[in-house]
Amino acid sequence: MSGEEFVPLSLTPMLIGVFAAVACALPGNFLLLRRQALIGDAISHVVLPGIVVAFLLTGMIAAWPMMLGAAGAALVAVVLIEAIRRLGRIEPGAAMGVVFTTMFAFGVLLLEQSDTSAVHLDVEHALYGNLESLIWLDATGWRSLLDPQALRYLPVELPRMALTLAGVCLFIALFWRALKISTFDEGFARTMGIRTNLLGLGLVITAAVAAVAAFDAVGSIIVIAMFICPAASARMMTNRLEAQIGWSVGFAVLAAVLGYVLAGYGPLWLGGQDAVSTAGMIATVSGGVLAVTAKCGPCRSRAGAPAGV
Amino acid sequence: MSLDAANSLIENRVVAGLDQDAKIAQSPLAVRGLTVSYGEKPAVFSVDMTVEPGQMTAIIGPNGAGKSTLLKAALGIVAPISGRVTIFGRPLAEQRARIAYVPQRASVDWDFPTRVIDVVLMGLYRELGLLGRIKGNHRARALDCLSRVGMADFATRQIGQLSGGQQQRVFLARALAQGADLYLLDEPFAGVDAATEKAIISVLKSLRAAGKTVVVVHHDLATVAEYFDNVFLINTRRVAEGPVAEAFSEESLQVAYGGRLAATQIDQLARG
Numbered sequence: 001m002s003g004e005e006f007v008p009l010s011l012t013p014m015l016i017g018v019f020a021a022v023a024c025a026l027p028g029n030f031l032l033l034r035r036q037a038l039i040g041d042a043i044s045h046v047v048l049p050g051i052v053v054a055f056l057l058t059g060m061i062a063a064w065p066m067m068l069g070a071a072g073a074a075l076v077a078v079v080l081i082e083a084i085r086r087l088g089r090i091e092p093g094a095a096m097g098v099v100f101t102t103m104f105a106f107g108v109l110l111l112e113q114s115d116t117s118a119v120h121l122d123v124e125h126a127l128y129g130n131l132e133s134l135i136w137l138d139a140t141g142w143r144s145l146l147d148p149q150a151l152r153y154l155p156v157e158l159p160r161m162a163l164t165l166a167g168v169c170l171f172i173a174l175f176w177r178a179l180k181i182s183t184f185d186e187g188f189a190r191t192m193g194i195r196t197n198l199l200g201l202g203l204v205i206t207a208a209v210a211a212v213a214a215f216d217a218v219g220s221i222i223v224i225a226m227f228i229c230p231a232a233s234a235r236m237m238t239n240r241l242e243a244q245i246g247w248s249v250g251f252a253v254l255a256a257v258l259g260y261v262l263a264g265y266g267p268l269w270l271g272g273q274d275a276v277s278t279a280g281m282i283a284t285v286s287g288g289v290l291a292v293t294a295k296c297g298p299c300r301s302r303a304g305a306p307a308g309v
Numbered sequence: 310m311s312l313d314a315a316n317s318l319i320e321n322r323v324v325a326g327l328d329q330d331a332k333i334a335q336s337p338l339a340v341r342g343l344t345v346s347y348g349e350k351p352a353v354f355s356v357d358m359t360v361e362p363g364q365m366t367a368i369i370g371p372n373g374a375g376k377s378t379l380l381k382a383a384l385g386i387v388a389p390i391s392g393r394v395t396i397f398g399r400p401l402a403e404q405r406a407r408i409a410y411v412p413q414r415a416s417v418d419w420d421f422p423t424r425v426i427d428v429v430l431m432g433l434y435r436e437l438g439l440l441g442r443i444k445g446n447h448r449a450r451a452l453d454c455l456s457r458v459g460m461a462d463f464a465t466r467q468i469g470q471l472s473g474g475q476q477q478r479v480f481l482a483r484a485l486a487q488g489a490d491l492y493l494l495d496e497p498f499a500g501v502d503a504a505t506e507k508a509i510i511s512v513l514k515s516l517r518a519a520g521k522t523v524v525v526v527h528h529d530l531a532t533v534a535e536y537f538d539n540v541f542l543i544n545t546r547r548v549a550e551g552p553v554a555e556a557f558s559e560e561s562l563q564v565a566y567g568g569r570l571a572a573t574q575i576d577q578l579a580r581g
Binding site: 033174175176177178180181183184185187188190191192193194235238239240241243244 | 381384386412417418421427428431434437467469483
């Protein structure tokens with residue numbers, strides 16, 4: 001494929017996909033080891049009504065209102081879960097499940113009723129984003145990457161996602177040692193003065209920021225897949241956390257690139273007509289990677305691992 | 310009561326109070342009025358404890374008596390409802406570098422992707438800080454701690470591949486790496502093989518010989534007299550505290566265990 005075709009049409013969606021996948025996969029490693037893997041799932045469900053409300057109030061999709069809306073929704077969720085748990089005397093897991101699904105459903109209803117046709121915010125996009133449409137029509141080839149005129153019209157999601165990824169990397173690099181110790185042995189970490197509660201909260205906030213930023217571009221399907229699949233696959237490949245992080249980034253990039261290519265060209269190769277959903281394909285590829293590593297990964301069967309069925 | 314008698318009584322009380330203060334200031338771990346509760350019922354109620362410096366103390370009591378909770382509250386892992394904890398006479402927050410802690414082995418996930426040596430290196434966190442680089446001398450020290458517990462050959466093993474006793478020794482090596490003055494261990498002998506128990510007790514005795522203080526939550530009454538200098542008996546409240554010869558008595562055991570020990574068992578222990 002030539003640069004004239006690749007750069008305007010495929011480079012930006014591919015990069016956004018890669019950045020989103022890696023930004024979710026990195027905190028996913030810690031969430032998985034802390035047995036909080038479903039927090040990514042929860043976040044991506046809960047924030048939908050918050051994002052919709054933020055849009056209804058401001059009339060635009062911008063980073064700050066979205067983040068604030070999402071944060072507000074998360075707060076409402078926490079309050080609701082506590083209320084249901086206490087008033088209804090329902091176990092916490094069930095209370096969470098009820099609140100997450102209800103809030104997501106409410107977000108869908110809200111979306112359906114409001115006029116969001118002018119922007120990329122509707123039920124479909126909430127599920128699988130609009131990666132395919134994040135193209136860079138002002139680019140004419142590789143040289144456009146050095147052309148300030150063309151760069152001005154880069155899809156706004158690209159720098160936003162890149163910034164988010166940089167923030168996620170910074171958090172993990174800065175608190176690496178404390179995160180590792182407190183994930184392994186929280187009590188011990190506390191005796192050494194590590195503020196484990198704050199650190200855990202920081203991790204969840206980091207994951208939430210990644211999820212909300214990715215949500216707009218790639219939808220909730222990828223967010224859920226990317227929090228869990230790359231990290232879980234990576235765990236089967238190695239017994240060292242440092243290497244696990246590396247593998248998870250590799251798997252996230254692989255899923256994003258391969259998913260993009262397969263979604264765009266796979267159906268054509270099979271003699272079909274149209275491309276399929278990129279987000280759906282990326283998530284499918286990451287699931288496939290997990291299946292392969294679960295069968296063939298060198299560290300898949302471990303003495304201390306949770307027993308299989 | 311005459312005025313003189315009253316005065317001397319007050320004086321005695323003041324002197325006794327000053328004595329107390331001096332004891333607390335010297336004690337590696339002093340606890341006053343500590344109450345901890347997880348739900349409505351307190352797990353530890355209004356406990357005073359004064360650990361003797363340079364000795365080995367066992368915390369004993371029946372299951373659910375608050376032994377581990379006492380330790381965790383003293384270390385700031387769980388927040389007490391009330392009470393005061395001092396480490397060598399100063400608040401905990403100022404003295405963290407002087408404490409080493411060995412949690413219960415079952416409290417962590419041994420499937421965690423890390424190697425034996427990496428766990429021991431965690432003990433150097435206070436020295437390294439968030440971003441300090443691990444250098445050759447840090448590794449050498451971690452290896453030295455591992456060889457003190459007989460685990461040097463396992464340095465690059467994944468921790469999930471170890472037996473329970475080996476895992477317990479790795480935890481002890483991590484505490485050694487902390488280079489503390491006060492060592493607090495939660496059930497280090499639970500479910501370990503005889504060789505490990507021997508290895509652990511000999512390390513603890515060498516710590517005592519070096520002037521360190523060791524406090525162990527312990528469940529095996531049969532080994533208390535053999536292993537420890539002092540004993541602290543707890544059943545939510547403090548039952549007894551002091552040298553094994555005095556505090557580890559039939560009466561206090563009967564109170565702590567609430568008649569759950571058969572008379573013959575106690576008889577055996579008292580003679581043992």
